[in-house]
Amino acid sequence: MNKKMWMNLIVAMLVLGLFMTVSCAKKTIVSDGTTIEDQEKAKAKALAEQERIKSQELRDQMAKEKESKIVTAQTRFMNENILFVFDSFQLSPTAKALLKEKAEWLSENSKYSVTIEGHCDENGTTEYNIALGERRALAVKKYLKNLGIAGYRLTTVSFGEEKPLDTGNTEAAYQKNRRAQFVL
Amino acid sequence: MKIRLKKKEGKGGDQQWLYGIYSGCLVVIFILCFVLSLHAKEVDYINISNPFLNKTPIAITKFKAFNGHGAEVNGGITAQQILKDGLDFTGYLKVLNPAAFLSNPAQTGIDLGNIIFKDWTGIGADLLVTGGIEENQGQVTLQLRLFDTFNSKLLVGRVYTGKSSQIRQMIHRFCSEISHKLTGNWGIFNSKVAFVSTVNGNKEIFVSEFDGHNPKQITTHKSISLSPAWSSDGQWLAYVSYARGKPDIYIKNLKGNRGAIVNNKGSNLSPDWMPGKLTLAAALSFSGNQEIYLLTKKGEVTKRITKTWGVNVSPRFSPDGRKIAFTSNRGGTPQIYIKNLDGGAARRITFTGRYNTSPAWSPDGKKIAYVGIEKNAVNIFVITIASGLGTPVQLTMDQGSNEDPSFSPDGGLIVFTSKRGGGVSRLFVMTSAGTDQRRLLTLGGKQSQPYWSKSTRFEN
Numbered sequence: 001m002n003k004k005m006w007m008n009l010i011v012a013m014l015v016l017g018l019f020m021t022v023s024c025a026k027k028t029i030v031s032d033g034t035t036i037e038d039q040e041k042a043k044a045k046a047l048a049e050q051e052r053i054k055s056q057e058l059r060d061q062m063a064k065e066k067e068s069k070i071v072t073a074q075t076r077f078m079n080e081n082i083l084f085v086f087d088s089f090q091l092s093p094t095a096k097a098l099l100k101e102k103a104e105w106l107s108e109n110s111k112y113s114v115t116i117e118g119h120c121d122e123n124g125t126t127e128y129n130i131a132l133g134e135r136r137a138l139a140v141k142k143y144l145k146n147l148g149i150a151g152y153r154l155t156t157v158s159f160g161e162e163k164p165l166d167t168g169n170t171e172a173a174y175q176k177n178r179r180a181q182f183v184l
Numbered sequence: 185m186k187i188r189l190k191k192k193e194g195k196g197g198d199q200q201w202l203y204g205i206y207s208g209c210l211v212v213i214f215i216l217c218f219v220l221s222l223h224a225k226e227v228d229y230i231n232i233s234n235p236f237l238n239k240t241p242i243a244i245t246k247f248k249a250f251n252g253h254g255a256e257v258n259g260g261i262t263a264q265q266i267l268k269d270g271l272d273f274t275g276y277l278k279v280l281n282p283a284a285f286l287s288n289p290a291q292t293g294i295d296l297g298n299i300i301f302k303d304w305t306g307i308g309a310d311l312l313v314t315g316g317i318e319e320n321q322g323q324v325t326l327q328l329r330l331f332d333t334f335n336s337k338l339l340v341g342r343v344y345t346g347k348s349s350q351i352r353q354m355i356h357r358f359c360s361e362i363s364h365k366l367t368g369n370w371g372i373f374n375s376k377v378a379f380v381s382t383v384n385g386n387k388e389i390f391v392s393e394f395d396g397h398n399p400k401q402i403t404t405h406k407s408i409s410l411s412p413a414w415s416s417d418g419q420w421l422a423y424v425s426y427a428r429g430k431p432d433i434y435i436k437n438l439k440g441n442r443g444a445i446v447n448n449k450g451s452n453l454s455p456d457w458m459p460g461k462l463t464l465a466a467a468l469s470f471s472g473n474q475e476i477y478l479l480t481k482k483g484e485v486t487k488r489i490t491k492t493w494g495v496n497v498s499p500r501f502s503p504d505g506r507k508i509a510f511t512s513n514r515g516g517t518p519q520i521y522i523k524n525l526d527g528g529a530a531r532r533i534t535f536t537g538r539y540n541t542s543p544a545w546s547p548d549g550k551k552i553a554y555v556g557i558e559k560n561a562v563n564i565f566v567i568t569i570a571s572g573l574g575t576p577v578q579l580t581m582d583q584g585s586n587e588d589p590s591f592s593p594d595g596g597l598i599v600f601t602s603k604r605g606g607g608v609s610r611l612f613v614m615t616s617a618g619t620d621q622r623r624l625l626t627l628g629g630k631q632s633q634p635y636w637s638k639s640t641r642f643e644n
Contacts (some may be wrong), residue, residue, distance in 0.1 A: 023517050087518065087539060122564065125541040125555050125587050126633060127411060127516055128511055130424075130431060131467065131495040134451050137265045138472075157430045158451055162387075162408050169607065 077105045081179035089135035103147035115183045116140050118158040122173035133158030140180040191264035211635035229366040230276050239278035243309035246267050246290040255320040263351050269637035270359040273395050275596045289314045296338045304333040324348045328358040339365050356641050369594045370641040377636050378412035389423050394624025413638040415457040422455035446483035454498045458505050465499035502549050509543035536576050544589045553589035564589045579618030590636045599634040
C-alpha cells in the first residue's frame with residue numbers, strides 16, 4: 001500500500017504539474033481571449049445599432065407615409081368638389097358618396113372647421129345664382145350634419161357665378177363650376 | 185366761382201325762370217327762384233309706352249353764331265352734336281339728315297318769325313329745333329327753340345348762360361324741356377345709370393350719366409361688389425359687397441359719409457328702394473331660408489314679405505310702391521311673382537320656359553321686363569301685367585346672353601347687360617320695344633347689372 005500511496009502522490013504531482021503547465025499556457029491565451037470577447041461584443045453592439053437604425057428608418061418611413069396619406073386625404077378633401085346639375089341643389093349619388101368620405105375626414109380631423117362655398121356656372125342670372133349657390137352650400141351642410149358632423153364646424157357662403165374654376169364657356173367648364181367647394 | 189343761368193321769357197311761354205348756379209370744384213349747387221304761372225297741361229305729342237310707335241322726325245339746324253368768331257362757331261358745332269345725340273338717344277325721335285334741309289336758319293334767323301315752316305314740313309320734319317350761340321371769353325349763351333312745324337308754333341324756347349364747359353349740361357336741360365313738352369315726362373336727361381365694372385379683377389360699383397358719359401367709380405372695396413340700386417331721390421345707393429367675405433348689403437349716401445351695412449348671418453342680397461321713401465326691400469337668409477324683407481335705411485328689418493321655402497330673391501318695387509315683383513323657385517323652377525305689400529298670395533306672372541328671373545318694372549307699372557332662358561339662350565323678355573297677363577315678348581335674340589334689364593325713367597328705353605360680339609359682358613341700351621340696340625358705354629373691363637335711376641327732372 002505504501003508503494004501505491006507513492007504512486008498516487010507522483011500521479012498527483014504530475015497532474016498538478018500538468019495543471020500548472022496548462023495554467024501557464026492558459027495565462028497567455030487568456031489575454032487573447034479577452035480581445036475576442038470585446039470584438040464580439042462590439043460586433044453585437046453594431047448589429048443592434050444597425051437593427052435600431054433600420055427599425056427607426058422603418059418607423060420614419062411609416063410616419064412619412066402616414067403623413068403623406070394625411071396630406072393626400074386633406075388635399076382630396078379640399079380639391080374634390082361636390083358637383084351639381086344646372087339650376088339644381090340636389091345631391092347626386094356620386095356627391096353623397098364623396099360627402100361620406102368628407103364626413104370621415106372631418107371626424108378624424110376634429111380640430112378643423114370648414115367653409116362650404118356654393119358656386120354656379122355663368123349661365124344663370126347673377127342674383128339668382130348667388131341664391132342658388134347658397135342652397136347648394138346649405139344642402140351639403142345639411143347632409144354632413146346628418147352624418148354626424150357638428151353644425152358649428154360648417155360655415156356656408158355663396159359666390160354665385162363670381163368665382164368660376166374654369167373660365168371657359170364649354171359644358172365641361174360649366175360642369176366644373178357648378179360646385180360646392182371646401183375651404184379649411 | 186359763380187355763374188348764372190338765366191332763362192329769358194320764351195316767345196310762346198308765360199313762365200319766368202331765374203337760375204343761379206354756384207359751382208365748386210366738383211359740386212354744383214343750384215339755387216333757384218322761379219315764378220311759374222299754372223296753365224292746363226297740353227296734350228302729349230308722343231306716347232312712349234306704345235311699343236309700336238313710329239319715331240317722330242325732327243330736324244336740328246346748325247347753330248347761329250351771333251358774333252361769328254371761331255370759339256363761337258366751334259361751340260355751336262359741339263352744342264348741335266350734343267343736341268342730336270341726346271334727342272337721338274331717346275329712341276322716339278328720328279333726327280333727320282341735314283343734307284335734305286331746304287333752308288338754313290343759322291343764316292336766315294332762328295326765331296318764330298323767320299322760320300319757313302313749309303321747308304320743314306316738306307322734308308317730313310314734324311319738329312324743328314333751332315339754336316343760337318354767343319360766346320364771350322369762355323361765357324356762353326345758348327338760345328334754343330323747339331317748333332311744331334305743322335302748326336307753325338313755338339313749343340319751347342329757352343336761353344341758357346354758362347361756361348363753355350357747361351354746354352353739354354345746358355343742352356341736356358333743353359332736351360329735358362323737349363321731353364316734357366312731347367311726352368309729359370321730364371325724360372332721361374338728368375338720370376344716371378349705376379352699374380358694376382371690373383377694376384383689376386375686382387368688381388366695383390360705378391355711376392355714369394344717362395348716355396354712358398362720364399363713368400365714375402363709386403366703391404373701392406377691392407372685392408366683389410354687385411347689384412347697385414338707386415333710391416328714388418337719387419341720393420342713395422344700396423348694393424351688395426363681399427368686402428367682409430360674404431354678401432352683405434351696403435347702404436350709401438352719395439353726398440355724405442352716411443350709410444349702413446346689413447350683415448346678417450347668411451347672405452344679404454338684391455336691395456331695392458321703395459319709390460319715394462328711404463325703405464329697402466332685400467333678400468336675406470338669416471332665418472335659414474332666403475326670404476324678402478323690408479328694411480330701414482339703417483338696415484333694420486321691419487317686415488317679412490315672403491314666407492315660402494326655397495329661393496326668394498331680386499325684389500323690385502312697383503312704381504306705386506305697393507307691390508313687389510321677385511324671383512322665386514317655389515314652384516320648382518325660378519319664376520317671377522308679384523306680391524302686394526299689405527298681404528295676400530303671390531301671383532305668378534311667368535309661365536313660359538323653365539327659367540325666368542330678374543324682374544324690372546316699367547315706370548308706368550304696366551309691364552315687367554325680365555330674363556328668360558330657353559334652349560340655353562339667355563334673353564330679355566317683357567310681359568304686360570296690367571288688365572290680365574299678356575304674352576311674353578322677346579326683346580333680344582341671337583346675340584349672346586342678355587341679362588339685367590332696367591327701364592329708363594321715361595319708360596322709353598331699357599339698359600341691359602349683353603355678352604354679344606366676343607363674349608365679354610358689356611352694357612347695352614334699346615328701346616322698350618327692343619329696337620335700336622347699341623352699346624351704352626365703352627370702358628375697360630367687364631360691365632354688368634345696370635340700374636337706371638328714377639330722378640327725371642333737373643334740380644332748380
